[in-house]
Amino acid sequence: MSNEDCLKSLIESIRKLDYINPDDIPNIDLYMDQVTTFMDEHLKSSKRYSEDKLLTKTMINNYTKNELLPPPNKKKYSKEHILLLIFIYYFKNILTISDIQHIFNPLTEKYYGKGADIGLEAIYKEVFSYEKDQMDNLLKDVIRKFNKSRETFSNIESEEEKEFLNTFSFICMLSFDVYVKKQMIEKLIDESILDKKKMKKKD
Structure with missing residues (x-):
């Protein structure tokens, strides 16, 4: 594959990635099987392999057990549950369960449920409204x-060897970018935890 073809293939794979439009999420509560089917259908473009499972019953049960996800109502999951699962799907690839908990606890406490001033759907729409700009910059x-x-x-004469090393360099550049951003996210979470502890001491 030529350099141009390789780059074209990468760009096409990135452009295929998409987020779930909140308007596509059913306004009726769903059973577990319906939730996993919905997520699998709408996030299939992000699968590495066709047989990969994006979300399983075990995963959802563990998220509830670890208090990332509020318990279902009579075994049914609301639109807000789906929105939280989408956030979890993106976070879990780079953050620990503990870190996601620290992000999600205030999120669900303040914005989950009908009594909130601003709902999870509004937050989701606001965050993902920048998706196109972010994708273009990416x-x-x-x-x-x-x-x-x-x-x-x-200076490498062998084309095969040079191609391998070029690809390795590219992987390193992308990996370092992810590493730095992950460090920044963890720093923000740690500072948030510290702020909470300071607030509790004042109380």
Whole structure:
């Protein structure tokens, strides 16, 4: 595969990624099987392998057990449950269960349920309204990193070896980007925990 074809393939795979539009989520409560089917259908573009399971009954039960997800009402899950599961789906790839708990506890305490001033659906819509801009910026950054990686190891004569090292460089650049952002997220969570402890001491 040529450099151009490789880059084109990467861009196409990124463009296929999409988020679930809240209007596509049923306004009626769903049973567990319906929830897993819904998530699988709407997030299938993010699967690495076709046989991958995005969400299982065991996962949902564990999220409830770990207080990431409020318990279902008579074995049925609301639209708000689905919204939380979508957030969990994205967070769980980079954060620990403990970190997600620290993010979710105030979120569910303040905004889950009908009595909230602003609901989870409004929060979800606000956050994902920037999805297109973020995707455009991400694509530009990926292209820049890809082109930069092609410039590495220019002194290597073997084309096969050079291709391998170029690809390795590209993976390293992307990985370092993820690493730095993960560190930033963890720092924000840690500071949030510290602020909560300070507030409790004042009370």
